[in-house]
Amino acid sequence: MSVTLNAYNKLLNILPIERLYVILSMITTLDNTLQRALAERFDIPLPLSATALPSLTQPGRNGGLGLRSMALVAPAAKWASAAVVANDITHLTNNMNNLLPIVTDMMVCYNILANNGVEVADRPQGYHNQNNQDAADYEHKKKLGFFECKHYAIPNNPAHLTTFYNGDTNLPDLQRSLTKQQEDHLLQTLKESNQFLPSDKVRFNSIRLKPTAHFINHNSSRIILNNAHIAMGVRMRLGIHPLPAFNPHTCPLCLKDMSDNPYHALGCGKLKQTVVHARHDKACALIAEFARSCDAVATCTTRSDGSKGDTVPDGYIYLRNKSISFDVTGINTHFKSYETREARTNGGALKDREGAKIKTYRQHAADNDLEFIPVVIDLYGRCGDKAIKLFEDIALELTSIDSYRAPHINMSLTDFMIELSCIWQKFNARIISQWACKSRQVIYKRNNRR
Numbered sequence: 193m194s195v196t197l198n199a200y201n202k203l204l205n206i207l208p209i210e211r212l213y214v215i216l217s218m219i220t221t222l223d224n225t226l227q228r229a230l231a232e233r234f235d236i237p238l239p240l241s242a243t244a245l246p247s248l249t250q251p252g253r254n255g256g257l258g259l260r261s262m263a264l265v266a267p268a269a270k271w272a273s274a275a276v277v278a279n280d281i282t283h284l285t286n287n288m289n290n291l292l293p294i295v296t297d298m299m300v301c302y303n304i305l306a307n308n309g310v311e312v313a314d315r316p317q318g319y320h321n322q323n324n325q326d327a328a329d330y331e332h333k334k335k336l337g338f339f340e341c342k343h344y345a346i347p348n349n350p351a352h353l354t355t356f357y358n359g360d361t362n363l364p365d366l367q368r369s370l371t372k373q374q375e376d377h378l379l380q381t382l383k384e385s386n387q388f389l390p391s392d393k394v395r396f397n398s399i400r401l402k403p404t405a406h407f408i409n410h411n412s413s414r415i416i417l418n419n420a421h422i423a424m425g426v427r428m429r430l431g432i433h434p435l436p437a438f439n440p441h442t443c444p445l446c447l448k449d450m451s452d453n454p455y456h457a458l459g460c461g462k463l464k465q466t467v468v469h470a471r472h473d474k475a476c477a478l479i480a481e482f483a484r485s486c487d488a489v490a491t492c493t494t495r496s497d498g499s500k501g502d503t504v505p506d507g508y509i510y511l512r513n514k515s516i517s518f519d520v521t522g523i524n525t526h527f528k529s530y531e532t533r534e535a536r537t538n539g540g541a542l543k544d545r546e547g548a549k550i551k552t553y554r555q556h557a558a559d560n561d562l563e564f565i566p567v568v569i570d571l572y573g574r575c576g577d578k579a580i581k582l583f584e585d586i587a588l589e590l591t592s593i594d595s596y597r598a599p600h601i602n603m604s605l606t607d608f609m610i611e612l613s614c615i616w617q618k619f620n621a622r623i624i625s626q627w628a629c630k631s632r633q634v635i636y637k638r639n640n641r642r
């Protein structure tokens with residue numbers, strides 16, 4: 193990634209001095225080269241489909257991998273610089289018959305921005321804050337790194353640049369706002385097109401949530417992911433087959449058609465359940481460990497704790513003001529029924545599964561004076577609302593009254609979410625690898641019998 197950063201830095205140095213229309217093709221070449229480099233690194237077949245490409249170039253908040261397109265950033269950057277100095281150079285631009293590079297650039301930028309969905313406003317009304325945040329709140333959120341940037345339009349006539357922003361020379365977030373509008377517009381156009389399938393909708397709904405990407409951005413000192421684990425996760429986030437080199441139409445194990453469900457491996461009924469159980473058990477153990485690090489008492493049950501047909505939950509957590517039983521389930525949101533449900537409501541499949549689990553475990557919880565919390569996790573690592581609330585409650589346990597533990601012993605909520613994401617991705621990759629291994633053995637035996 194250091195190569196990427198160097199390339200970007202050089203480009204940003206060239207940007208202010210070169211005319212935009214001269215370097216636009218160079219910027220596009222750079223975008224394409226970076227995409228090719230990433231594709232090679234993660235074994236991604238090229239060219240990328242109409243839905244995979246935005247998954248790569250969109251920012252994290254929209255569910256992308258964040259390899260942002262410089263062809264979108266550059267015009268926004270140029271326009272923002274021109275706006276800031278507009279007042280100082282008006283007399284120059286007026287006397288030079290508009291031949292100055294900055295004027296030509298302004299026009300090029302203006303057309304690109306307007307064509308790419310940036311809001312065009314008639315009156316020089318300046319800019320406004322989209323959410324009416326007050327200044328202190330804005331600064332606070334900016335410090336924490338999850339602020340909504342201010343929203344800016346562009347004038348209906350580029351010559352109004354000097355008056356449109358009230359001659360202001362301090363325009364925070366102008367470039368960011370213009371880039372954001374272009375990115376959002378591209379994504380919205382894709383979502384409204386017929387290339388955007390129900391499976392894409394499920395995928396985008398899940399992966400736009402930050403915790404699902406933790407396995408890419410963060411290292412856990414305890415859960416080490418290798419290249420294959422990460423590459424498989426990246427391909428899944430792009431909507432590409434997790435194993436591009438082994439891609440049969442029919443599952444060799446259960447003979448189901450898997451041409452429209454590349455993630456069949458994660459839910460194949462004929463796969464030995466050991467590795468699926470391992471993913472589940474690791475997640476349960478991590479939840480209990482997180483709770484214990486936050487001063488709660490927590491235990492996990494084992495498979496032998498209940499005879500067949502019993503509804504024994506996966507574990508118990510005793511917080512100061514309530515006792516909880518919980519049960520973890522991983523769901524494959526690409527099953528047809530789940531996709532149909534998700535097409536109607538974002539997160540609907542997770543909610544349905546939570547409801548079903550509550551029904552199953554309600555009696556056991558009532559009999560034992562417990563509150564039952566379902567922990568439902570989809571294949572991208574998105575957790576249901578009830579699980580998120582449980583994790584937040586656990587984290588709050590530590591701050592609720594004085595703790596005797598030293599801070600370094602506690603696992604923070606973020607650390608926990610990072611470990612959960614890493615565990616989930618690592619075991620997803622293992623499940624898929626095991627499915628591929630078994631499938632190849634079956635094919636080999638079948639061929640040798642003939």
Ligand SMILES: [Zn+2]
Pocket residue numbers: 443444445446447448456460461462
């Ligand atoms: Zn199968």
